[in-house]
Amino acid sequence: MPTESSTFAQGPTLGVEALGDRALLVVLGKGIDPAVNDQVHRLAALLRDRRLPGVHDLVPAYATVTVHYDPAAWSGGKVPPHEALRREIIRLWKTARTAVVPPPRQVEIPVCYGGAFGPDLAEVASLCALSEKEVIARHAAASYRVYMIGFSPGFAYLGGLDATIAAPRRATPRLKVPAGSVGIAGMQTGIYPLATPGGWQIIGRTPKHLFLPTQENPCLLNPGDRLRFVPIDAEAFQASTMEGP
Amino acid sequence: MSIRVESFGLLTTIQDLGRRGFQHLGVGPGGAMDEASHRMANLLVGNPDPAPSLEMTLTGPNLQFETESMIALCGADLSPTIADQPVPLWRPVMVGAGSLLKFGRPAQGARCYLAVAGGFQVPKVMGSASTHLSAGFGGFQGRSLKVGDRLETGPCSTDRYPTLRKRFHQSQRPFLGSDWFAPWFRELEFIQPAHIRLIPGPQWPLLTGESRHSLLGTAFKVAPNSDRMGIRMQGPSLSLEQPLEMVSSGVARGTLQLPPDGSLILLMADRQTTGGYPRLGEVASVDLPKAAQLRPGETLRFSLISIEEAQELLLRREARLRDLEEILADQQTR
Numbered sequence: 001m002p003t004e005s006s007t008f009a010q011g012p013t014l015g016v017e018a019l020g021d022r023a024l025l026v027v028l029g030k031g032i033d034p035a036v037n038d039q040v041h042r043l044a045a046l047l048r049d050r051r052l053p054g055v056h057d058l059v060p061a062y063a064t065v066t067v068h069y070d071p072a073a074w075s076g077g078k079v080p081p082h083e084a085l086r087r088e089i090i091r092l093w094k095t096a097r098t099a100v101v102p103p104p105r106q107v108e109i110p111v112c113y114g115g116a117f118g119p120d121l122a123e124v125a126s127l128c129a130l131s132e133k134e135v136i137a138r139h140a141a142a143s144y145r146v147y148m149i150g151f152s153p154g155f156a157y158l159g160g161l162d163a164t165i166a167a168p169r170r171a172t173p174r175l176k177v178p179a180g181s182v183g184i185a186g187m188q189t190g191i192y193p194l195a196t197p198g199g200w201q202i203i204g205r206t207p208k209h210l211f212l213p214t215q216e217n218p219c220l221l222n223p224g225d226r227l228r229f230v231p232i233d234a235e236a237f238q239a240s241t242m243e244g245p
Numbered sequence: 246m247s248i249r250v251e252s253f254g255l256l257t258t259i260q261d262l263g264r265r266g267f268q269h270l271g272v273g274p275g276g277a278m279d280e281a282s283h284r285m286a287n288l289l290v291g292n293p294d295p296a297p298s299l300e301m302t303l304t305g306p307n308l309q310f311e312t313e314s315m316i317a318l319c320g321a322d323l324s325p326t327i328a329d330q331p332v333p334l335w336r337p338v339m340v341g342a343g344s345l346l347k348f349g350r351p352a353q354g355a356r357c358y359l360a361v362a363g364g365f366q367v368p369k370v371m372g373s374a375s376t377h378l379s380a381g382f383g384g385f386q387g388r389s390l391k392v393g394d395r396l397e398t399g400p401c402s403t404d405r406y407p408t409l410r411k412r413f414h415q416s417q418r419p420f421l422g423s424d425w426f427a428p429w430f431r432e433l434e435f436i437q438p439a440h441i442r443l444i445p446g447p448q449w450p451l452l453t454g455e456s457r458h459s460l461l462g463t464a465f466k467v468a469p470n471s472d473r474m475g476i477r478m479q480g481p482s483l484s485l486e487q488p489l490e491m492v493s494s495g496v497a498r499g500t501l502q503l504p505p506d507g508s509l510i511l512l513m514a515d516r517q518t519t520g521g522y523p524r525l526g527e528v529a530s531v532d533l534p535k536a537a538q539l540r541p542g543e544t545l546r547f548s549l550i551s552i553e554e555a556q557e558l559l560l561r562r563e564a565r566l567r568d569l570e571e572i573l574a575d576q577q578t579r
Contacts, residue, residue: 019496019497019500019527020444020498020552020555021530021555021559022498022499023497023527031492057265057266057269059269059495059519061493061494061495062493063494064494066497068268071560072560081560082552082556148493148519149271150517150518151517152517153377154272155271211380213370213371213380214382219270219271
């Protein structure tokens with residue numbers, strides 16, 4: 001028997017709002033809450049699996065799934081397209097209680113902490129009254145949840161940072177943060193997939209490519225993944241860079 | 246079969262109807278700002294409407310046609326000329342080999358679309374030819390066009406408008422447009438202030454009464470820092486009854502955001518996939534081409550529309566485009 005069925009039975013009632021005439025916003029809860037986010041990824045997986053007509057993008061976020069669709073695929077019935085799709089989503093959610101949801105993917109991200117790759121590590125250590133070694137240990141000990149991906153291609157919103165290494169943003173943002181930089185900003189930690197300006201405290205860098213537009217799977221991380229940072233030394237960083245993506 | 250860029254204009258990019266199926270990875274759809282004009286240009290030259298076109302912004306480029314081509318220009322009137330003669334919009338135009346297409350003063354609207362029969366040959370990235378400017382991929386080498394770029398065009402699959410072709414060859418002129426045109430520009434209106442209809446969203450009632458009154462009763466000005474990501478507006482500062490803390494969630498093309506500074510942003514083609522600002526609603530899709538054609542300093546005003554009516558109008562627009570496609574396809578047999 002599917003082990004996940006009980007969780008579906010306890011799933012929240014969906015709030016479905018029109019996000020204009022070509023999208024619906026499905027609301028599963030509020031705020032940043034792992035239990036709510038679990039339901040978000042369940043619904044996204046369910047809708048992806050059912051391949052609803054005209055639905056071309058499903059965007060899971062902290063507590064919502066946005067469903068982008070072509071209204072023509074839902075026209076011609078007794079109710080307008082937005083209402084027809086809304087009813088179908090609610091019907092699927094109610095009847096899909098026995099659907100098996102695959103366990104989250106576990107992804108390891110190698111990070112070379114400190115030095116030239118993590119110019120703000122010393123600053124973070126001093127702000128948190130810890131040694132650099134201890135900041136690294138605490139950052140690499142946690143398991144992080146990819147709540148959602150947004151802001152820019154491949155940028156993961158991670159949850160699970162150890163509160164003892166939370167550090168405020170830099171007073172002056174850098175004009176260019178190299179791709180792969182790992183940073184901390186308040187209770188957030190994350191990886192810059194592209195070289196962009198940025199105000200996060202940079203504590204290390206990964207040699208992994210987070211976003212490669214021409215690959216079949218362009219992003220290393222997917223929404224709903226679990227992630228761990230694995231400390232590596234500069235030599236391993238160079239070796240990994242040589243290997244390529 | 247190629248077109249050489251002799252001067253690049255303000256912002257000239259390859260666009261199509263956008264990237265689908267990657268928003269969950271933070272990759273926005275992009276695509277033509279004025280989808281209707283983009284599609285019309287393609288249909289007029291016999292391309293399928295998702296084929297890539299050239300989006301030209303305010304100041305157009307100079308383009309040298311190395312081979313004889315059939316083109317269509319739709320959207321903004323950026324004063325196109327060949328050999329000092331104005332090139333008409335909204336119709337198929339035969340252009341002779343060696344012709345230099347120039348653009349001049351932006352006379353009306355902000356974005357003009359150039360489609361070529363056979364289409365522009367660029368590799369698709371994530372299923373689309375759209376240029377993703379901020380991440381630097383898609384379109385022509387992931388960027389806007391520069392002097393010296395050479396755009397390859399595909400072979401023409403059908404001999405559309407044989408009469409026009411014949412008349413062009415007999416005329417000895419550098420170019421020749423059809424006598425008829427598609428009167429689609431009437432949809433774009435090009436009037437000031439542009440009339441933009443908004444489907445109110447769940448946070449609409451959270452606006453103060455005064456702000457709701459201002460939003461529907463005032464003409465807003467398009468700010469100079471507007472771009473393909475969003476149209477920023479200058480006008481009365483708006484506020485919610487109470488500040489609203491939101492966590493990020495999905496947004497759409499047409500979402501009207503209210504950041505804490507009180508100035509509206511209408512999200513457009515290069516929007517992010519998610520956002521955390523309060524949203525007052527979404528602009529009806531049929532009105533987005535009008536918004537895309539606004540220039541900095543031009544004005545718009547909002548009224549409310551129901552989701553049902555907005556979807557009805559969108560379905561009707563689709564039906565009209567399909568009708569037009571059929572009528573044009575019949576032309577090749579004449």
